[in-house]
Amino acid sequence: MIPEPAAPPAAALRSPYRPGELALSPEEMLHAGHRAVRLVVDRLRNLAQDRPHAVADPATLRALLDESLPEEPGDLTALLDHLAADVLPLGIRFDHPRCFAFVPTTGNYPAFLADLLASAFLSVPGAWLVGSGPTRIELTALSWLRRLLGLPDGWGGLFVSGGSVANLTALAAARDHHLAGDLTGARLYCSTQAHPSVARAAHLLGLTRDQLTALPPDDTQRLDPHALAARVDADRAAGLRPFAVVATVGTTGTGAVDPLGELARLCHRHGLWLHADGAHGAALALTDRGRPLREALGRADSLTVDPHKWLFQPYEAGCVLVRDPSLLRNSFRMARHHLDTGYLHPAEAHGDEINLDDYGPQQSRGLRALKLWLSLKTFGAAAFRRAVDHGLALCDHAAARITDHPELALVTAPSLGILTFRYRPPRGAPAPPAPEALDGLQHTVSRAVCADGRAMILTTRVRGRSVLRLCTINPATLPADIDTVLELVVRAGRAATAAGEGAARGNGRPGT
Structure with a gap:
């Protein structure tokens, strides 16, 4: 007869692990947890007073962080303070109200807590057996996202790390559906303005670089349906196998939007898969202004959305949605890829259970959907619609100020909260700079504004020329923040122009 185990000492009941073995006392956990929350709240409360960008050189960071493997325990609360003060602020602060670089993301407090809970509860929305509650949360969040975007019933998908994996997942389904494993002569089409993740997805899917056809955009930076149709016809005539288009x-x-309606008709006519990469821009469909986009999105075969962009979630929160979710399952279902079926057989779904690891490349999956679920439940969908509208209004304000300033x-009008423009010297300048010099001036202005520390603005290229770019989607940004960055641009442009003129005069003096 096996004896009953002795009751553990009272101290051991305070933790799921033996004290000192990957465990802290409840008092220590609460103390560190309270400190962590205080650090988060202080950061959010004081963000506008900080610089939008901070960086340290590699040598400084090596001295700070390149250390020996710790063998003995440390003070968790002190470590949190160290990270919050010396490490985590080093980078772009995407939620700063005067950070206009790339596509800013803000996150929100309920979503931060969602990440904490999902991690602590080891929530895995993979197999129903492993995480039925987390899976139902994700399915609900997917349904809400579908309604927010106005997609028809029947669409489904899953949350992934971001737009790159969402594009990869959708294009894998397109490949399997249209090519049946034979990549010979396959052709995938997009614009040269498409995100680099499209080219990386093509590479990972086994397509060579010449099997991805990137067409030059039209004058509005959009994929030209007429040029695309001509190329598809030519490729078909050459015996090639077009299978998908990325809009x-x-x-x-x-912020250009490819003409989804025309592209959908073209793809339907040619039997091609249409994937819409709406990582940033699909969120426009939440608003009244973006209502016409809803019908167009619904005509695609698949759609990428990044809630960690214009739906104000922390990283990572991407999503892939598909008109026919069974096509994802055809590509990724675990039974298709089993080598040893015995180990995973107990986790197979039964009845109306759903295993989300059958619909994408990950088996072990974090509960990314909880961020969106909890923030929507906390604030309501109407608050998200207002926040998107606010970003559009800010961009209109910036365009009006730019247009009025001599x-x-x-350069490009507001589109999805993004615009581009250039600084040009005043008419009193001795001579207009050459195009190359004007390109260089934009980079000089960008560097000067960032060095000032009050705002961050970067450059891009449009039709071969360097331009300044604003993305105004932060709901904490005010019109005054727009005015500040434009004032800094003008000051920097004037200073750079004056310095250039002085150098030119100096170079013209005898003996210099």
């Missing part, structure tokens, strides 16, 4: 809903450079020139 971008919000290019990263200018030293600023709008």
Whole structure:
């Protein structure tokens, strides 16, 4: 007869692990947890007073962080303070109200807590057996996202790390559906303005570089349906096998939206898969202004959305949605890829259970959907619609100020909260700079504004020329923040122009 185990000492009941073995006392956990929350709240409360960008050189960071493997325990609360003060702030602060670089993301407090809970509860929405509650949360969040975007019933998918994996997942389904494992002569089409993740997805899917056809955009930086149709016809005539088109809903450079309606008709006519990369721009469909986009999105075969962009979630929170979710399952279901079926057989879904690891490349999956679920439940969908509208209004404000200023020139009009413009010297300058010099001036202005420390603005290229770019989607940004960055641009442009003129005069003096 096996004896009953002795009751553990009272101290051991305070933790799921033996004290000192990957465990802290409840008092220590609460103390560190309270400190962590205080650090988060202080950061959010004081963010506008900080610089939008901070960086340290590699030598400084090596001295700070390149250390021996710790063998003995440390003070968790002190370590949290160290990270919050010396390490984590080193980078772009995407939620700063005067950070206009790339596509800013803000996150929100309920979503931060969602990440904490999902990690602590080891929530895995992979197999129903492993995480039925987390799976139901993700399915609900997917349903809400579908409704927010106005997609038809029947669409489904899953949350992934971001737009790169969402594009890869959708294009894998397109490949399997249209090519049946034979990549011979396959052709995938996009614009040169498409995100680099499209090219990386093609590479990972086994396509060579010449099997991805990137077409030059039209004058509005959009994929030209007529040029695409001509290329598809020519490729078919040459015996090649076109199978999919990627339409971008919000290019990263200018926010351009490829003509989804025309592309959908073309793809339907040619039997091609249409994937809409709406990582940033699909969120426009939340608003009244973006309502016409809803019908167009619904005509795609698959869609990428990044809630960690214009739906104000922390990283990582990407999503892939598909008109026919069974096509994802055809590509990724675990039974298709089993080598040893015995180990995973107990986790197979039964009845109306759903195993989300059958729908994408990950088996072990974090509960990314909880961020969106909890923030929508906390704030309500109407708050998200207002926040998206706010970003559009800020961009319109910036365009009006740029248009009215004699030293600023709008290059691309507001689109999805993104615009581009250039600083140009005042008319009193001795001579207009050459195009190359004007390109260099934009980079000089960008560097000067960032060095000032009050705002961050970067450059991109449009039709071969360097331009300044604003992305205004932060709901904490005010019109005054827009005015500040434009004032800094003008000051920097004037200073750079004056310095250039002085150098030119100096070079013209005898003996210099």
